[in-house]
Amino acid sequence: MLFEKIKTPGLAHNSYIIGDGGQAAVIDPRRDVDVYLSRAVEAGYKIVNVLETHRNEDYLIGSLEIKEKTGAKIWHADDYVDYQYGAPVEDGQEFQIGRLKIEALHTPGHTPGSFSYVLYGYEEEPWMVFTGDALFAGDVGRVDFLDEDKLDHTAGQLYDSIFNKILPLGDEVILCPAHGSGSVCASAISDREWTTLGIERNLNPKLQYTDKDKFIDNVGKMLEYPPYFENMEKYNKLGPEPLSQYQKPASLTPEEISDLRKDENTYIIDVRTEVSFASAHIPGSISIPLPNLTGFIGWFVPVGARVILISEGEYPTEAINHLYRTGYDNIAGYLGGGLIDWHMAGKSSSTVNTVRVKELCHLLDTDPDQKYILDIRAEEEIKEEGEIADAINIHLTQLLDHLDELPRKKEIFIFCGSGLRSITAGSLLKRNGFEKVNVVLGGLIAWSSTTCPIV
Amino acid sequence: MLFEKIKTPGLAHNSYIIGDGGQAAVIDPRRDVDVYLSRAVEAGYKIVNVLETHRNEDYLIGSLEIKEKTGAKIWHADDYVDYQYGAPVEDGQEFQIGRLKIEALHTPGHTPGSFSYVLYGYEEEPWMVFTGDALFAGDVGRVDFLDEDKLDHTAGQLYDSIFNKILPLGDEVILCPAHGSGSVCASAISDREWTTLGIERNLNPKLQYTDKDKFIDNVGKMLEYPPYFENMEKYNKLGPEPLSQYQKPASLTPEEISDLRKDENTYIIDVRTEVSFASAHIPGSISIPLPNLTGFIGWFVPVGARVILISEGEYPTEAINHLYRTGYDNIAGYLGGGLIDWHMAGKSSSTVNTVRVKELCHLLDTDPDQKYILDIRAEEEIKEEGEIADAINIHLTQLLDHLDELPRKKEIFIFCGSGLRSITAGSLLKRNGFEKVNVVLGGLIAWSSTTCPIV
Amino acid sequence: MLFEKIKTPGLAHNSYIIGDGGQAAVIDPRRDVDVYLSRAVEAGYKIVNVLETHRNEDYLIGSLEIKEKTGAKIWHADDYVDYQYGAPVEDGQEFQIGRLKIEALHTPGHTPGSFSYVLYGYEEEPWMVFTGDALFAGDVGRVDFLDEDKLDHTAGQLYDSIFNKILPLGDEVILCPAHGSGSVCASAISDREWTTLGIERNLNPKLQYTDKDKFIDNVGKMLEYPPYFENMEKYNKLGPEPLSQYQKPASLTPEEISDLRKDENTYIIDVRTEVSFASAHIPGSISIPLPNLTGFIGWFVPVGARVILISEGEYPTEAINHLYRTGYDNIAGYLGGGLIDWHMAGKSSSTVNTVRVKELCHLLDTDPDQKYILDIRAEEEIKEEGEIADAINIHLTQLLDHLDELPRKKEIFIFCGSGLRSITAGSLLKRNGFEKVNVVLGGLIAWSSTTCPIV
Amino acid sequence: MLFEKIKTPGLAHNSYIIGDGGQAAVIDPRRDVDVYLSRAVEAGYKIVNVLETHRNEDYLIGSLEIKEKTGAKIWHADDYVDYQYGAPVEDGQEFQIGRLKIEALHTPGHTPGSFSYVLYGYEEEPWMVFTGDALFAGDVGRVDFLDEDKLDHTAGQLYDSIFNKILPLGDEVILCPAHGSGSVCASAISDREWTTLGIERNLNPKLQYTDKDKFIDNVGKMLEYPPYFENMEKYNKLGPEPLSQYQKPASLTPEEISDLRKDENTYIIDVRTEVSFASAHIPGSISIPLPNLTGFIGWFVPVGARVILISEGEYPTEAINHLYRTGYDNIAGYLGGGLIDWHMAGKSSSTVNTVRVKELCHLLDTDPDQKYILDIRAEEEIKEEGEIADAINIHLTQLLDHLDELPRKKEIFIFCGSGLRSITAGSLLKRNGFEKVNVVLGGLIAWSSTTCPIV
16 A cells, blocks of 8 residues: 655645555646656556646646656546546545545535545545645635635635535544645644644634634635736646656856846846845845745746746756746746856845844834834734834735835835745845845844844 | 766666866767756756767667757767758867867768767867777777678778777877677677777777788678667667656556567566576566666567566666667556566466576486587687587577577577576577477586586 | 654564654664664754653664764663663653653553653644554554463553553544554554554454453464564663674675585575575575565574575665664675576575466376475464365464474475465475475465365 | 776865775775765675775875775775774785786875875786876875975975886876865866876876976975864874764754853854855854865864854755864754844844955045955965955965954955855954955956956
C-alpha cells in the first residue's frame, strides 16, 4: 500500500498519492508533477486516476501533465466550468485502487461543485477523507467566490457539507485537506500536520458554530481576491502547458538585464532577504523574499509579464517553481552572478533605509510631524496582535491603490510582523518615486520584544 | 571555467561540456540530455553551441533536445547526409566560448565528413583536442562504413588526419575522444581514462604504423555492422524524438505480460544476471545482462519492436536509458514484481542448464560424441586469449544465422569469456527450440583459472 | 513545527521526530541515527530528548549515539534493567518541546515498564499517542517475555493499559506505534499507514475483546522467541557501539572468501533472490533474500559470528544496515564482483533445484512414496491460508531442530507462501547434507492461482 | 580502473583516488574523508594506501581518518617532522595498485621532504605525475617555509626537482598537482583544469627561467605566512581528531548568541554576501563571505577560538567544512533563523555604508581632504591591475597591524577587486571602533567598467 502526502511550500498546498495492488490515484496534483511520477515509479505503481476536489483558483493543477506522462484518467469536480479535458466526477462515484475504495462526496460551499473523497480501508470502513478546500485543520474554506449576495447561500452549503456529510463519517476518520498553514485559501489554518474529524470537531474555531445561522454569520465573508486568481481559473479550465517542454530559465548578464528592463512589461523580482535588498538592489525591482513569493507576486505582477529573478547568484530553483505553479510562465532568467556581478559591471543600484525598533522609538520622539508610520499588516493581524500608536494601516496587497494618500515629504516607516513584507512595500514605494522610505527590521515582533508601546 | 567529461556506460561514450564567461558548448551529447542541462545550470552557464564530430551510427545524439531546451545552435559534421536541423560546420571555423576558442579541424576517415575540435586555452595554444571517432586511447576509429573497396581510401584519409593534422598539435595536447574502453566503434580502446597525443604516439599500437601503407593494411578492415546502425543513421539525420515528452515505462503485471507476449513483435528482454536467468525466466525471453544490453540488443531485436524488460523487480532505469539511447523507443514496461510475482501468479518459467568448468572437464571425458562445445567469442578474442580444444566457433552476433549448423540432439556447452554472453546465446537457442543447452559459468577465464587445457 | 515518522523497512519499525520552537524529541530511534540528525539539522532544530517506550528486544536502539552527536538527554522506560546510560522516565512526567507538551504514560503489558507518550498540541488537548509495542494498527503487543505462568498477569496489564489509559484519550487521537506490518513484535499488524484510536477501537480484532478475561485468553500466548532477542536486550542495556566509528565493510575477492569460510564461525549470507541462489551459490552459504534478512538471520546465525554477504555485486548497503540494526557487527565484507567473479575464479558453486507448481502437480502424481512435501509456514498462516494435502509442517524457524525427522533419500519439496522462505529452508538443508532438495517457486500463492488442491 | 580528481573549493585543493584490481590509493586527502570512502565503496575498491606529497601547512590532512575507517597504510613525505602515525616513504619506493604502479620521487623545494608520485599505466610508461605543491598549472610551489637565508637553497632544490626529475618524464605526461587556481600555496595558479608537463614547459611563466640562477631569483621570495599555518603543521604531525566523532554544530537562538558573544574568545563570523552584511549584522561580527572563508579566517581568528557562524539561516554546511578543514574545530553553532530572527528578537544590529563607483567619483570631487581611500589588495594585484590615484595600500591580511595609521575622522573608502574583501576590511574597522567606514561595491572591476581614472 502506498500513501503519501506531498507538501508544496509557498502554496501551503497538500496533494496526496494513494496506491494499492499496482494502481495509484493522485488527489489535487500541483503543476510540476515529477514528484508524483517518481513516487509511483519507485514503488512500482501505475497512476490510473487523478481526482480533483474543485476547480482551483490559487495554483495551476498538474492533472493534464500526469495524464500525458502516464495515461491516467482525470476526474473533475466543478465540471460546469466547461473543462477542455478530463471527465466529470459524480456524487457517490467509486474508484477502486487495488483493494482500496475511494468514494466521491459532493461537498459544495467553497465552490458549487466541490467534492470530497472518502478513502475506505481493507475493512471497508471510512479511513480518511480528502476535503480539498472545504475543511482544514483549524479553519474552513472561504465561500466568497460567487457574488457577495450569495454568501449566505454558499456558507449554508458549506455548513451542510461539513456538518451533515463530512463530520458524520466519524471522529476517528483522518482528515486530509488541500492546504496547510499559510494558504491564501483560508486565513487561520492551524499548524497541525495531521488531524482527524474528531480533533477538528473539538478544536476548530469555526466548527464551534454548530448553529447554522451563526456559522453563516461567521464564515460568510468577502475576503481579498488576488488578481491572478482569475487567470488560474482560466488556465485550469484549459489545462496548463506541460512544463517538460519548457526551456530552463537561463543565467543573464548585467548587460542583458539592463537591456531587458527597458521594456515596461518586464518585472525584476528580487527574492533575496530583506536586508540584502535594502542594502543594494537593481533600481525599479520589486522585493518579494522567497517565502512570500507565491503569496504576493499575484498582487503586483500582471500574469503574462516577463519576469527576471534576482537571487544571491545561485540558480533560483524554488522561485522558478513558485512562478510556474502560479502561472508566471514567461521567466526570462536570473542574474547569474548575483548583485556582486551587477556592481562589478559598474551598474548603479538603489537602497532602502532600514531602522531597528530601538532606534525607531528614539526617532519618533523627535519631530513626530515629519514621521509617518505605515502599518501594512492585514486587518485581522492588527486585531490579534495589537495596533501601533499613530500608525496608518494599509494592507500590503492594497498599497498600490493608495499611493496618493501617502506623504512624499515625510519619512515613512513601514511596519509588518517581521520586516519581510515591509521590504516588499518599501520596494513598491521606491519604484513609485518615494524617497524617504524606511523599513522597520524585526517588525511588530521586535517591537513587542522591546519596551515600545503597543496600543 | 567549466570543463567536464560526461561518460555514458554501456555505450562507452564520452561527451564533453566546456564553458567560460557564462557560455558553454557541448560536444557529441547523448540522447538523454538532462546531465548537460543541469551541469550548465548549476554552474551558471548557458549552452550556446552543440558541436558534433560526425554523424553517429552507434547511438542517438541529443543535439536537437538541447537546442529545444536552451536555444543552442547545432553544428553538424558529415553535413552531406542532409540533416533536417542544425547547420554545417566548416574546416577552420572558430567558436568563441568566453575567452576560450574552439577550432574545427576536418579529420575524415572514420566518416567522410568527420571533424575534430581543437580547444585553445587563455594563452591561445592548443590545449585539448576532441577527436570523436578518429583517434582513441589505444586505438583508431573504424573506416569500414563505406564500400569495402573504399577501405584503402578511408584508411588513408584517417592516416592523414591523424599523422598530419592531429598529432602535429603536439605531444602535450590532451586527447578527448568520443569513446572509451568497451565501445563498438573500435575493438581495442584502452582503459586510460585520460591521455595525451604524446602518450598515444608512444603507446597506441595502431600509431606504430608510421608508414602509410602499413597503417592502411592494418586499419583498413571490414568489421561487424550491427543492424541497428542503419537506423541510428536515419534518426540522427531527422533528429530523434524529444525524450521529455515520453511516458515513463510502467510496471506490468504477469497477466499483462502474458497478453502482450502473444504479439510476435514483442520482445521480452531479461537484463538480470546470467545465474538468475538460468534458474528461471519467462519462456521465449532473451537474456542480455545489463552490462551487455547496449552492445547486443541491436543484433537480436529489430528497431521498432515492442520491448518488455525483466529486472529483479526494481525500476530498470539504466536499461531504459540504454534502450532510448539506441533508438528502442517502444518500451511497454517491466515486470514490476520481478520473477517472484510471475511465479506467484502460477505462470510457468523456463531454465537454462549451467555447468561449472570443473564439472565440464569431467563431463567431456565421458561420451564426447554427444557433447558439442560452442565458443561464441569473437575471432580476435580467440586469437588473443586462446582456443578451446574441439570447440566450434560462431560469434554471438552471428548465431541466429547459423542455427541449422547446430546439433539438436547433442548437449551444447556454450562458452564465452565469463559466461555473460553465453547466457544470451543460451536464451537464443532455447527460444529457437533447442533443448540441450548448457552455459559454462565463468567462461574461459574460469577455464584458465583451473587446470583445463587451452590450445 | 516538525513532525515526521521515520520508517525502517525490514524491522517494520517506526520512530518519530517531533520539533517545535527550535527543540526536538526523538522517540525510539533505530541504531543508525543519521536520519534523525539530518532531519533536525535541515529544519534548524536541536534534538534535546530521546524518549524510549520500552527496552527493545528486536533491534538495537540509537539513543546513545544521538546523545553523543547532539548532547540530547535519554529517557528510559523499563529502567529496572539497570541501564548503563540515560535516566528513568516517570509516570506523568512532562517534556516541553517548544509549545508542544509530551506526557509519559505508564502502559505496562508488553514489558513491565513500557511507557506511552501523549503529545499535546498548541491547544493542550491530546493529539497523538506514541504507544511503542503496546498497541498497533490491527494488533496489540505480545506479552510473553516473562515466564509463561505470568501470561495472565501481563495480558491483564496490557488490557488495563489499552482500555483504561490509551483508548480513553479519545477516538480522534492519532495512534503512532513503534511497528508497522511485518514486525516480529506482533503477528497481525495491519497495513494502515496512519490510524486513530477510534479506528482501532472499531477495527482492531484484539480490541473487540472488551471483556478482560476474553482479552487475556486471546492475547496471553507464548510466541516464538528468536535467539538474538536475548542479545538485543543485553546490548540495549549497555548501549550499542557507535556506528560512526566502524570501518565500512569491504569488497572481498573470491580468494579471500575461500580462506575466510574455512573458519567455522564464518557465515556466508546470500541476500540475492530465490532464483539467483537456486541457480548458483557458494557451497555452505545460507540464503536469506534481502526482504527477509532482519526477520530470519537471528534464527540461524549466532550473534558475534563473522558474516560475509553475497549480493549481485553491488555494495549491499541495506543488508549491512539490517545487520547492524540487529547487532551483527562483525561483517567481514561482501563478494565485490558478485557470483560471476566467483565463477571466473574457477570456484565451484552449488545449486538448489526449483519446481513450478504446475510441474509439481504432475510430479506428485507419480511415485508419491518418494516425495516429501515440507510446508515451512507458521501455524497461523496455515490456518488462515489453507493446508496442503499430505504436507508435513515444520516452521522455518524450527527447521534446524528437526533435521533428523526429514528423509534423506526422498525428494523434498519445500513450500512457503511465495518461495522466498523456501529458499532459506533449501539452503539450510543443503548445508546440512541433504541432496534431494526442491524449492517450489511461487509457493502457496502460485498453488492457489492454479487448479491444485488445497485442503 | 578508477581515477578521479576530488576538488575542494575554498582550499582550491586537489586530491586523487586511483584504483585497479580492487585496490585503491588516495593522494593528499582532505580532512573530511567521506568522499574517498564512498567513491571506493561504490566502485568496489578497497583503499590500501594513503600517499602524502608533503607535510601540509594550509589544510588538515585526512590520512588518519581514512586509516581508521579502512585500515589503509599511510605514507608520509617530510618524515623528519616526527609524525605520530604512519610510515616514511622512500625515494624510488613503488606501490602496486592492481596492475598500476606508483613510484615515489623525491622532489624537494617546497618542503625539504616533498615527494611526487609517478603513476605508470598498464604499459609501464609514465602516465601521470602527482606533484603536490612542487609544480602547478601556471606556477610553482612557494619555497619560503624555511629561513629567509635558505631561499636560494630551497629555490635551487625546486629547480632541480622540476627540471631534472619531473619534466624529464616527458611532455606527454599528465600533471596532477595538489592545488588549482585560488590557493594560498602559490599566487598565480592557472585555471587550466587539466594540464601536461609539455603544456607547462611551454606556458608556465616560472618554467621559462630555464637558467637556474634566474629561476632562483624569480621564485626565491618570502610570501605571506598566515598565522594558522603553524597550527596546521602541528596538527598534521599529530593527526587531526576524527570528524566522525564530533557533534554537528547546532542552531543557536539570538539569546544564546547574545550570551556567548560576551566571551572574548568567541568570534562571530558572518559568511553572507557583502551587501547583506553591510545592511545589517551583529555588532562586532567579522564578515568573510563564504568564497573567502578558508583564505582569510586564518588571519583574523586565532586557532582554538570559539566560532559562531551567521548564514542566511540555512545550515552552513560548506562554512562548517571549511572551518574543520583548517582546524577551527570549536564551532558553537549558527544563527538558525538568520538575521530576521535576530531583529525579531529586538536585538540591535550594525551597518557598513556602501557606495557605488559612480557615486564615489562624484564624492571624491568634493572635499577630498575629508576622504581617505584604502586599497586593500595585495601588491601583485596592484601591479597587474593598476593603482587608484591617491589611494593608500594596506593588504587586507596586514590591516589589523596598521590600524593606528588610519584616520578616525575621515570617511574611509575601502577598495578591493570586487568588494568581497572590502567588506571584511570594513567589518574589521567597525569592530575596532571606526565609524566612517564605506565599502566600494564592485571594487576595482567596477571602477574599470566605468570611466573613473586608474593610474
